[in-house]
Structures are given as C-alpha cells and as structure tokens.
Amino acid sequence: MKSFKTSLVLAALAATMQMSAVSAQTAGPKIAVQAITQVTANMPQYSAVDQPLLRDGMAKATNGRVQVTLAAWPERNVNGPEVLRLVRSGQVDIAAAPLTTVSGDVPMLDGIDLAGMNSDINQARKVADAMKPVANKELERLGIKLVATYPFSGQMLFCRKPIASLADLKGMKVRINGPSSGDLVKAMGGQPVSLAFGEVYTALERGTVDCGITGSGSGNSVKWPEVTTHLYAMPLSWSTSGYFVNLAWWNKLDPAVRAEFEKTFAAIEDAQWKLGVESTADGVACNVGRADGCKLATLVKKPMIEVKPQPNEALAVKKDLTETVLPAWVKRCGDRCGTVYNEVIAPITGIKYVAGK
Structure with missing residues (x-):
C-alpha cells in the first residue's frame, strides 16, 4: 500500500510538472x-x-x-x-x-x-x-x-548525353552543387560549372551544361527528367x-x-x-519509370535510362576523394580542418587525411 501511495504521489508530481511546462509555453x-x-x-x-x-x-x-x-x-x-x-x-x-x-x-x-x-x-x-x-x-x-x-535524396548525375560510367564525364560540362563536387568532377576529367539551382533546368535544356548533380528526388521535383536522358544512380553525396x-x-x-x-x-x-x-530510392524509381516504387515524387512520362555503377567505380571515387577532394578542402579550410577531419571524421569513414597529398 505504501508503495502504491508513493507511485500516486510521483505520478501527480510528474503531471504537475508537465502542466507547469505547458503553462510556461503558452503563457506570455x-x-x-x-x-x-x-x-x-x-x-x-x-x-x-x-x-x-x-x-x-x-x-x-x-x-x-x-x-x-x-x-x-x-x-x-x-x-x-x-x-x-x-x-x-x-x-x-x-x-x-x-x-x-x-x-x-x-x-x-x-x-x-x-x-x-x-x-x-x-x-x-x-x-x-x-x-x-x-x-x-x-x-x-x-x-x-x-x-x-x-x-x-542521394546526389546523382542527371545527364542529357548518354553515359555508361563515370569515365564518360571526361570533357563534359557538369553543374556542381558545391566546391567539393567540383573537385570530384575535375578529378574525373569533367568541367565543373557553378549554377544556381533554379537556373539548371534551362542550362540543361539549352545544352549549356551536359549533366547536373542533385538529389534523385530533388531533380524530379524541378523536372530535370524533361531535359535529361540518363541517371547515374550512385550517390556522390547527400x-x-x-x-x-x-x-x-x-x-x-x-x-x-x-x-x-x-x-x-x-x-x-x-x-x-x-x-x-x-x-532516394523513390526518386530513382520515379525518374526511370518504375511505378511500383514511386510514391513521393512524380512518375515521369518519358523514363530516364538508369545507369548503375560499375563494380570498380566506388574504389575509383574513394581514390579521387583521398587524393584530390580531401586535400583541396583542407587547402580552402586551413590546416586545422585537416586535424579536425582526422580526429572526428576519419574514425567513421576509415579514410585518413595525409598532409602533402
């Protein structure tokens, strides 16, 4: 009985505290x-x-x-x-x-x-x-x-020209979504182009750029599949x-x-x-015409061609990250950023930054 009474007292106290919190939020x-x-x-x-x-x-x-x-x-x-x-x-x-x-x-x-x-x-x-x-x-x-x-959604390549692998980006003009994606595109032999998100549809339509990087769902929401034909379905970032x-x-x-x-x-x-x-999965499905997997974005009328990554491409991207992307960021950010990366991020990614690379 004593234990039961104690429980009642504690419950009443908790309720009072909750009511006080709500009162504080709503008063004033x-x-x-x-x-x-x-x-x-x-x-x-x-x-x-x-x-x-x-x-x-x-x-x-x-x-x-x-x-x-x-x-x-x-x-x-x-x-x-x-x-x-x-x-x-x-x-x-x-x-x-x-x-x-x-x-x-x-x-x-x-x-x-x-x-x-x-x-x-x-x-x-x-x-x-x-x-x-x-x-x-x-x-x-x-x-x-x-x-x-x-x-x-996973940041992917939407291209108006046929591509079968990342090697096909060589010489292509690619709209990037930030400095590090520019470094990655450059490492792949492409030409990075900086454009505001709202300007990319027209640039793709006119051929000012050959590809653009954005989320599988984000690209769908602004109708990039209308002006592109190939979707390289490997997330390069998020x-x-x-x-x-x-x-x-x-x-x-x-x-x-x-x-x-x-x-x-x-x-x-x-x-x-x-x-x-x-x-991410929904955007790919909607862009390539898989109706059963398209619930969030819009199923396109003219499906894109889904390009799946080659078996060795993940390793190639990791190499570009280690040798080009990471050092370029540290150069922009300063030596302290390299130290922070190794202390905080490297234990998660398994990739260390080595100064001088």
Missing part, C-alpha cells in the same frame, strides 16, 4: 518567428516535414503562442549562399540550407559531406552528428547556431543540410519555448533523415 506574449527553409515548396522535405512539424507543430505545442511564418527560398528571393548572413543579421530567425551551399562563409561545414566521402546515408548521419559540436564552435563566432542536420538559428534570438527565448523548439528540431531531424532514405 505571442512569439512571431520568421523561417525560410527549402529550395522549393513542392519538396517533401518542406511539405511533409517543415510544414507539419515546424510551422503547425510549434503552434499546436504552444496553444498558438508561437506562430512560425514559413517560406521556401523562391518566396523570399533567396538563392542559398546568403542564408547564414540572413540569420546572422536577424532578418530571419530560422533558415535552412545545404552545408556546402553556405560553406563560403564557414568552410568547415563543407567537410561534413565531401563529395565521394559518404556513399551510405547512415554513415552520412554519423559524420553529421559527430561534427555538429565542431560546426557550432565556428558558427557561434558569427552569432549563429546549428540546431539540426538533414539530408536530401547534400547534408542544416537548420540554423540566430543565436541572440535563440538565447532570449523563454526557456520553456526554447525547450519546445529543441524537441521539435529533434523530431524534424529524425523525420528528415528517414525521408532521405525513402526519397
């Missing part, structure tokens, strides 16, 4: 939050995660106290590289972008998802998790905090991305509200990484 003035997240609004990363969990979820969890005004990049004329500056200046409270896209401001970020480094999405998450504290040491000097990471917040704004939040944001971003992070797995 309204909090208006500006957030800019995905490249387009028709991606599942936006419609299936950001809208229900960040925009609607925060409003529900705080009984309407927190109102998140959510927008995709085009709605605010955002191209990507300026995302950290928007957060730093306080023009937005929360923003999301691929780490490589904003690595011009913080080169350390690019090391989290170097082209050719993470062929497996589970490894990509392990690297992102391990590097988050390191990234935040860099970002906090700018008044920014990385609160969650997430991937897109476009690992981050949700960033203005640190001063974050620290000034009511502690209970900040705790709710932390809980929400943890849920978003898990949902987005799960979606990365699903959308």
Whole structure:
C-alpha cells in the first residue's frame, strides 16, 4: 500500500510538472518567428516535414503562442549562399540550407559531406552528428547556431548525353552543387560549372551544361527528367543540410519555448533523415519509370535510362576523394580542418587525411 501511495504521489508530481511546462509555453506574449527553409515548396522535405512539424507543430505545442511564418527560398528571393548572413543579421530567425551551399562563409561545414566521402546515408548521419559540436564552435563566432542536420535524396548525375560510367564525364560540362563536387568532377576529367539551382533546368535544356548533380528526388521535383536522358544512380553525396538559428534570438527565448523548439528540431531531424532514405530510392524509381516504387515524387512520362555503377567505380571515387577532394578542402579550410577531419571524421569513414597529398 505504501508503495502504491508513493507511485500516486510521483505520478501527480510528474503531471504537475508537465502542466507547469505547458503553462510556461503558452503563457506570455505571442512569439512571431520568421523561417525560410527549402529550395522549393513542392519538396517533401518542406511539405511533409517543415510544414507539419515546424510551422503547425510549434503552434499546436504552444496553444498558438508561437506562430512560425514559413517560406521556401523562391518566396523570399533567396538563392542559398546568403542564408547564414540572413540569420546572422536577424532578418530571419530560422533558415535552412545545404552545408556546402553556405560553406563560403564557414568552410568547415563543407567537410561534413565531401563529395565521394559518404556513399551510405547512415554513415552520412554519423559524420553529421559527430561534427555538429565542431560546426557550432565556428558558427557561434558569427552569432549563429546549428540546431539540426538533414539530408536530401542521394546526389546523382542527371545527364542529357548518354553515359555508361563515370569515365564518360571526361570533357563534359557538369553543374556542381558545391566546391567539393567540383573537385570530384575535375578529378574525373569533367568541367565543373557553378549554377544556381533554379537556373539548371534551362542550362540543361539549352545544352549549356551536359549533366547536373542533385538529389534523385530533388531533380524530379524541378523536372530535370524533361531535359535529361540518363541517371547515374550512385550517390556522390547527400547534400547534408542544416537548420540554423540566430543565436541572440535563440538565447532570449523563454526557456520553456526554447525547450519546445529543441524537441521539435529533434523530431524534424529524425523525420528528415528517414525521408532521405525513402526519397532516394523513390526518386530513382520515379525518374526511370518504375511505378511500383514511386510514391513521393512524380512518375515521369518519358523514363530516364538508369545507369548503375560499375563494380570498380566506388574504389575509383574513394581514390579521387583521398587524393584530390580531401586535400583541396583542407587547402580552402586551413590546416586545422585537416586535424579536425582526422580526429572526428576519419574514425567513421576509415579514410585518413595525409598532409602533402
């Protein structure tokens, strides 16, 4: 009986604490939050995660106290590289972008998802998790905090010319999605071309570029299969991305509200990484016309030709990473980045950085 009474007391105490937390979240003035997240609004990363969990979820969890005004990049004329500056200046409270896209401001970020480094999405998450504290040491000097990471679908080659292997990229103009993918393309004999995501469709259509690198699902969402014929179905990276917040704004939040944001971003992070797995296979299926595997993206009317990697190509990519991509990143980022890589990332990837290569 005594044990039963103790259990009742503990249960009542827990309920009281929970009610107090909810009361703290819902009491007080309204909090208006500006957030800019995905490249387009028709991606599942936006419609299936950001809208229900960040925009609607925060409003529900705080009984309407927190109102998140959510927008995709085009709605605010955002191209990507300026995302950290928007957060730093306080023009937005929360923003999301691929780490490589904003690595011009913080080169350390690019090391989290170097082209050719993470062929497996589970490894990509392990690297992102391990590097988050390191990234935040860099970002906090700018008044920014990385609160969650997430991937897109596997970054693949969409080509308007026939390719049978990576060797066929020699001499081709390839739209890259960041500095390290440029290094990888160069190592393969291709010509890297930098273009904003929204400009690639027209460039492929006109033949300004021969191929473009993006996620299997992302390319589908912006209709790249209309202007390309071949899909090289091996992930070269994951476009690992981050949700960033203005640190001063974050620290000034009511502690209970900040705790709710932390809980929400943890849920978003898990949902987005799960979606990365699903959308990779789904994007390939939709692009090559396999209706039974196409649930998230749009089944194309004119299926692309799926090019599967040759048995030796994974080793070739690993060699390019070791000899070209990794040293080029350290050169851009500084010697400390090589040290960080060996201490934090190499134990996960099994690939060491050797100075002077």
